[in-house]
Amino acid sequence: MNLPDFVIFTRDLFKTKEYIPLHEPVFLGNEKKYVNDTIDSSIVSSIGPFVNLFEKKLSEFINVTDSVAFVNGTSALHVGLRAAGVKQKNEVITQALTFVATANSIKYLDADPVFIDVDIDTMSMSPISLNKFLNEYGDKREDGTYNKKTGNKISACVPMHTFGFMSRIDQIIEICKKWDIPVIEDAAEALGSKFKGKPAGSFGLLSAFSFNGNKIITSGGGGAVCSNNKQIAEISKHLSTTAKQKHKWEYFHDQMGYNYRMPNINAALVLAQLENFRKILQNKKNLYKKYQSFFTNGKMKLCKIPPSTDWNYWLISICLENKEHRDFFLKYTNENNVMTRPIWTLLYKLPMYKNSYRDDQKNAIFLEERIVNVPSSYVKANNK
Numbered sequence: 001m002n003l004p005d006f007v008i009f010t011r012d013l014f015k016t017k018e019y020i021p022l023h024e025p026v027f028l029g030n031e032k033k034y035v036n037d038t039i040d041s042s043i044v045s046s047i048g049p050f051v052n053l054f055e056k057k058l059s060e061f062i063n064v065t066d067s068v069a070f071v072n073g074t075s076a077l078h079v080g081l082r083a084a085g086v087k088q089k090n091e092v093i094t095q096a097l098t099f100v101a102t103a104n105s106i107k108y109l110d111a112d113p114v115f116i117d118v119d120i121d122t123m124s125m126s127p128i129s130l131n132k133f134l135n136e137y138g139d140k141r142e143d144g145t146y147n148k149k150t151g152n153k154i155s156a157c158v159p160m161h162t163f164g165f166m167s168r169i170d171q172i173i174e175i176c177k178k179w180d181i182p183v184i185e186d187a188a189e190a191l192g193s194k195f196k197g198k199p200a201g202s203f204g205l206l207s208a209f210s211f212n213g214n215k216i217i218t219s220g221g222g223g224a225v226c227s228n229n230k231q232i233a234e235i236s237k238h239l240s241t242t243a244k245q246k247h248k249w250e251y252f253h254d255q256m257g258y259n260y261r262m263p264n265i266n267a268a269l270v271l272a273q274l275e276n277f278r279k280i281l282q283n284k285k286n287l288y289k290k291y292q293s294f295f296t297n298g299k300m301k302l303c304k305i306p307p308s309t310d311w312n313y314w315l316i317s318i319c320l321e322n323k324e325h326r327d328f329f330l331k332y333t334n335e336n337n338v339m340t341r342p343i344w345t346l347l348y349k350l351p352m353y354k355n356s357y358r359d360d361q362k363n364a365i366f367l368e369e370r371i372v373n374v375p376s377s378y379v380k381a382n383n384k
């Protein structure tokens, strides 16, 4: 199989001669109706019936007691970390193979990310590497675990479910429980994925989701903190609404909060999106099957769904032979108007994280040089 074949194949898949984006939103149901409702009622901004309804539906969907809607996934992570007790000079365990927002949200609190390697099959945090790090550096005390070398408290662990592939979250939870470290799932990419039948975002002390335009469903921009812990949900809500105490007219803010709540107009959009989740999922599953029949044997390998995962089919990825092959693939496809994208640059290579701790990153480096996302949008029947 060669590259022109791949371009022809994707054009045939999406039935178009035009530019093929990586992941486009799709509006199949009540989106216009609900958004118009917010305009007709003039309740478009923060607080409103669609926000409450969306939070309720989201909680049901991922099987948690509480959800709080945010302006984006990054702000949800930021506040979620603070609600979980992450403070200045703490260390937060995460992975270097992730979108930059994961580490930024840690840094916003003046805490430091600790980059642990990933597994090859899940592309998400490796429990073996996590265990290794904690056995070497962990110092368990009365009030939690500290880093023996730096003396700083390790106040959270943030695994990220890459492209909707589930991390080995049961093992990660078990290890962190032993060390008394709260787990916060960066589930931004994993809405609708499951691990051993349990929804992404329902494992940790809390989880963060994103409803950005490129995610599986969108509110334009948006995010959420989800939790089975009432106190976490309350703190998150409070911090996201400028930490203002409830009062009919007084303005009293009991700490430094943020203006991070999702506006009603965005909640209207994403509520309609959530109603069509199954339809979107089925369509994307069919798309993956078509890719499966295309990538049978050859130098380009379709990434397989890891064990125990019910995947949300968010972004489909392939693994190329080496970096040269990858670069050639990216150049050819993008020059031919088929959007493809490499996985992220490992975060410790970015200027602001160059001094952060990292382990050997063997698997992360392997994946960084080889993984490419291919067009993964919902396939519309009437494309031209």
Ligand SMILES: *Cc1c(COP(=O)(O)O)cnc(C)c1O
Pocket: 072, 073, 074, 075, 098, 099, 101, 102, 160, 186, 188, 189, 209, 210, 211, 212, 221, 222, 223
């Ligand atoms: C998209 C994403 C976020 C942040 O979400 P925004 O809504 O874009 O702020 C965080 N983490 C990961 C892994 C993401 O993919």
